[in-house]
Amino acid sequence: MRVPEWLDQTRISYDTVAASYADLLRGRLAEEPFQRGILGLFAELVRGRGPVVDVGCGPGRITGFLRGLGVDVFGVDLSPGMVEQARRDHPGLRFEVGSMTALEVADGSLGGVLAWFSLIHVPDEAVPGVLAQFCRVLAPGGVVLLGFHAGEGVRHVTEGYGGHPMNVLVHRRSAARVAGWLVEAGFTVEGELVHRPDPKSEGVFLFAHR
Structure with missing residues (x-):
């Protein structure tokens, strides 16, 4: 089966920036009490329900934080370079290369799914299929947390994380639109939380259960 171009470009881009991305964001959560609080709530909701997957885990910083909160968590990322960084930074945790469009996880086997700003590169037409994957792998009552940039429109990113070349689209979406997709997926x-760290930036966090 032919891999969509946006998946190829996302993988290549994050392979290119993996080391710089890991260096720049390592320790960043220590400066983000709002995000730590959101992740703490997610941990409380999923703890004891079974394994949790951090989809689009990057270098594993969120995966590691959740493990520290007692969550049975593993990470999946499209970029082998990111997975290599994650395994290096968190040698005691499980990380796998994989795509959120076709998760290699058994039906109903997970207690939670986290997509922490990893849906932002997924085009609109592919989002319902991704959310259907999340619903498929969750046990009844399992929890999903989505974090994403709020707003409208698409931005083409050609450089990032230390000046390395990238070729990805960043999608901004309203909470209502993403919530509608979640409902359609089952x-x-x-819950909905909005974070405005500065006047030009707004993040949305949606909690839902199967």
Whole structure:
């Protein structure tokens, strides 16, 4: 089967920036009390429900944080370079190369799914299929947390994380739009949190369960 171009470009881009990305974001959560609080709530909701997957885990910084909160968590990322960084930074945790469009996880086997700003490169037409994957792998009552950039429109990123070349699209979406996709995929949306770290930036975090 032919791999969509956006998946190829995302993988290549994050392979290119993997080492710089890991260096730049390592320790960043220590400066983000709001994000730590959101992840703490997610940990409370999923703890004891079974394994949790951090989809688009990058260098594993969120995966490692959740493990520190007692969550049975593993990471999956499209970029082999990112997975290599994650295994180096968190040698006691499990990380795999994989795509959120076709998760190699058994039906109903997970207690939680986290997509922490990893849906931002997925085009609109592919999002429903990705959310259907999340619903498939979750056990009944399992929890999903989505974090994404709020707003409208698409930005083409050609450089990032230390000046390395990239070729990815960053999608901004309204909470209502993503919540609608979650409902269509079989989820019940339970909570919405908005974070405005500065006047030009807004993040949305949606909690839902199967």
